[in-house]
Structure formats: structure tokens, C-alpha cells
Amino acid sequence: MADENQLDTGADNASEAQPTTPGAKLRAAREAQGLSIQDVATRTRIAVRQLEAVERDDYAALPGIPYAVGFARAYARAVDMDEVAIAADVRQAVNNSDMGANRYEMFEPVDPARVPSRTLAWTAAVIVVLLIAAFTIWRTQLLTPPTGEQIAQEEAKPAAVRPAGVAPVAPAVQPVIFTAVDDVWLRIYDEAGERLKDGLMKKGESFTLPPAAKGPMILTGRPQALTVTVGGKPIPPLGEADRTIADVPVSAEALLARGTAPVSATPTPAAPAARPAPRRVAPRPTPTLESPVPAAVPATSPPAAAGTQPTAG
The missing domain is CATH 2.60.60 (Lipoxygenase-1)
Incomplete structure (x- = not known):
């Protein structure tokens, strides 16, 4: 009888030692492999504080139900556990808590580390809205008919003056x-x-x-x-x-x-202008040294006879 009581007590202790919640199962698997919470964060690229919330089964501390399930599945893959079973346990735990009643999500990310940030999502939404507004404005301007004021201004333009008695000639339609x-x-x-x-x-x-x-x-x-x-x-x-x-x-x-486009034509080379005839320039006289003017002969001095020698005075 005592042996049966000891067996029952041992079974109860074993069942109490066996983890029952998803977070406890994940923590036990991590400790069995000798991994720290930081090691799991490195493998999953999930923040340590969010992994600690998963181990505590504190899903209200996570951004939402899809993130709670996604974080748990990534944690299970990192410690070689059945991620499908862990995800099912997390969903059941969330549905049994107040979080499932107050927070309903329409999607579940496969890998929460790759989910686009909220800033990127808002930026994309703003760009889409701007594109739709620009297209609407352009379409409205394209299909808006001219106003009465614009029509009146066109009709008020003066027509071309033509001689009296001459009937207007309809312009020929040019293709x-x-x-x-x-x-x-x-x-x-x-x-x-x-x-x-x-x-x-x-x-x-x-x-x-x-x-x-x-x-x-x-x-x-x-x-x-x-x-x-x-x-x-x-x-x-x-x-x-x-x-x-x-x-x-x-x-x-x-x-x-708008006018007509200029027609390019090859210019005709102009005839060379007639060269003027060379102008004749008279030769300039060559400068010469002037001969000294002989001294004047006194009028009273008779000319010397031929063959006579002048006498010194």
C-alpha cells in the first residue's frame, strides 16, 4: 500500500514538473540545449524583451496576436520544436485570455522579423493617395469644357477687315x-x-x-x-x-x-568680289648730295688769256 502511494506521488510530481504552457515548453527546450535567451534572439532576430514575454506567456505585452503566434513559431524553430504545435498552443492560450476578446487581427506574419515597419506602410499609403489625387485632377482638367467667359472672349476677338461689298470667302480646309x-x-x-x-x-x-x-x-x-x-x-x-x-x-x-518651321537650304556661295586694280605709285626720287656752289667771280676780274698763268697777287 505504501509502495502504491509512493508511485502515485512520483507520478504527480512528474506531471507537475512537465511544462504545460507554450512559453514554459519553449524555455525548457532552450535550457535543455544550453542556450541563453540572447542566443535565441540572435537566431530569430527578435528582441530579447519580446522573447521573454513569450516565455512568460505574457501575450498582452506583444504588438498583437499575429506577432505573438509568429514570435512563438520562430522561437520553436530556433530550439528544434514543432512550430505548428506551439502555434496552436499559443492561439488557444490567446483565445482563453482577454487579449483574444479585445484584440482581433486579420493576418499572421510568417516571419515577424521581415514584417514592414509602420513608417514604411504609412509612407506607401501617402504616395498612393497623392497619385490618385494627381490623376483625378488631371482627368478633371482634361474633360472640363470651356466656360462661358472663355467662349465670349473668343467671340469678342475682332474679325479681319475686308473691303465693303466683298463676300467672305470660306477658308479652304488644309489637311x-x-x-x-x-x-x-x-x-x-x-x-x-x-x-x-x-x-x-x-x-x-x-x-x-x-x-x-x-x-x-x-x-x-x-x-x-x-x-x-x-x-x-x-x-x-x-x-x-x-x-x-x-x-x-x-x-x-x-x-x-504657331508659325512654320524654317526650311533648311544649302546656301549658294557668293561670287568673289572683283579685286581693285593696283594703284600706280610714282617712284620717289633718290636723295643725292648737293654739289657746293662755286664762289662768285668778281666782275672786274678779266678772264685769263689762254696759255697764261695767273700771277699771284
């Missing part, structure tokens, strides 16, 4: 042709927003604007890849290279108002 010098995406639409041309134009492809188009405009990101002619006359580029242009009028009247 507007767009030619792609390189692959380019564009959209041509009228004032009602109807798309006349939308898509990619291959190099060498041309598009003729319908003559009945009302208030046609263009949108493209590479205006330098297009050449535009009105009635065969080249038009200057519609915008700067690699700069997006939008709501640029492309009717024949609007394009002609």
Missing part, C-alpha cells in the same frame, strides 16, 4: 498630318473628349486629322518624335523634348498661328 519620326504614344481628342487617335504610332506612320474635328487637342510625352504639317507646311515642334504636353490645340488654325 493636318502627323508623322512619327520615332515610336511615340499619343492621344488626339476633340472638345467633347472623343478620342480621334489613341495608341502607339510606329516610326514612319502617319495620321491625318479628320477635317470635321471640333477643337482637336493632343496629349503625348515625346513631342519631338512627331512632325506636323498643315497643307504641306511644316510646323514647329509642339513642345520641348521629353516633356509631356496636354490640351495643346492641333487644329489647322491653331497650328498655323
Whole structure:
């Protein structure tokens, strides 16, 4: 009888010594391998204070239910335990506590060390909101019709003065042709927003604007890849290279108002100017030494006779 009581007491002590909670099981496995809590933190890249909370089964000290389960699974992998069983024990412990009733999460990270930070998530959300707002504003400006004031200003512009008695002559419709010098995406639409041309134009492809188009405009990101002619006359580029242009009028009247592109021509070499005839310069006289002027002969002195020697005075 005494032996049976001793056996029962030993079984009770063994059951009490066996860890029952997930945190106690993880701590026992760590101590059995001779690891410190810092060793587990190094393996899992989880803070020591959060691993200590997992060992204490203090899940309220963790950021949320998914983190509690994720930290426990990472801890189990680090000490060679069944992470699925540990995760199930943690979920059951959380559901039995007040934490499960007050904090509900929709996801569970597989590896909590790789979960994006809250700052990164907020930054991405702000960028998305800004992009949506910018697209909405651009779309609104694209589809907004002209106001009555703008129409009145256009109608108030003075018409060209013509002689009396001469009937106005309807201007001939000049074809507007767009030619792609390189692959380019564009959209041509009228004032009602109807798309006349939308898509990619291959190099060498041309598009003729319908003559009945009302208030046609263009949108493209590479205006330098297009050449535009009105009635065969080249038009200057519609915008700067690699700069997006939008709501640029492309009717024949609007394009002609921009002027025509200068036509490059090979200049004709001018004839050489005639060289002037050389001017004749008279030779300058060579300077000579002047001979001394002989002394004047006295008038009273008779000329010496031939063959006579002058006598000294």
C-alpha cells in the first residue's frame, strides 16, 4: 500500500514538473540545449524583451496576436520544436485570455522579423493617395469644357477687315498630318473628349486629322518624335523634348498661328568680289648730295688769256 502511494506521488510530481504552457515548453527546450535567451534572439532576430514575454506567456505585452503566434513559431524553430504545435498552443492560450476578446487581427506574419515597419506602410499609403489625387485632377482638367467667359472672349476677338461689298470667302480646309519620326504614344481628342487617335504610332506612320474635328487637342510625352504639317507646311515642334504636353490645340488654325518651321537650304556661295586694280605709285626720287656752289667771280676780274698763268697777287 505504501509502495502504491509512493508511485502515485512520483507520478504527480512528474506531471507537475512537465511544462504545460507554450512559453514554459519553449524555455525548457532552450535550457535543455544550453542556450541563453540572447542566443535565441540572435537566431530569430527578435528582441530579447519580446522573447521573454513569450516565455512568460505574457501575450498582452506583444504588438498583437499575429506577432505573438509568429514570435512563438520562430522561437520553436530556433530550439528544434514543432512550430505548428506551439502555434496552436499559443492561439488557444490567446483565445482563453482577454487579449483574444479585445484584440482581433486579420493576418499572421510568417516571419515577424521581415514584417514592414509602420513608417514604411504609412509612407506607401501617402504616395498612393497623392497619385490618385494627381490623376483625378488631371482627368478633371482634361474633360472640363470651356466656360462661358472663355467662349465670349473668343467671340469678342475682332474679325479681319475686308473691303465693303466683298463676300467672305470660306477658308479652304488644309489637311493636318502627323508623322512619327520615332515610336511615340499619343492621344488626339476633340472638345467633347472623343478620342480621334489613341495608341502607339510606329516610326514612319502617319495620321491625318479628320477635317470635321471640333477643337482637336493632343496629349503625348515625346513631342519631338512627331512632325506636323498643315497643307504641306511644316510646323514647329509642339513642345520641348521629353516633356509631356496636354490640351495643346492641333487644329489647322491653331497650328498655323504657331508659325512654320524654317526650311533648311544649302546656301549658294557668293561670287568673289572683283579685286581693285593696283594703284600706280610714282617712284620717289633718290636723295643725292648737293654739289657746293662755286664762289662768285668778281666782275672786274678779266678772264685769263689762254696759255697764261695767273700771277699771284
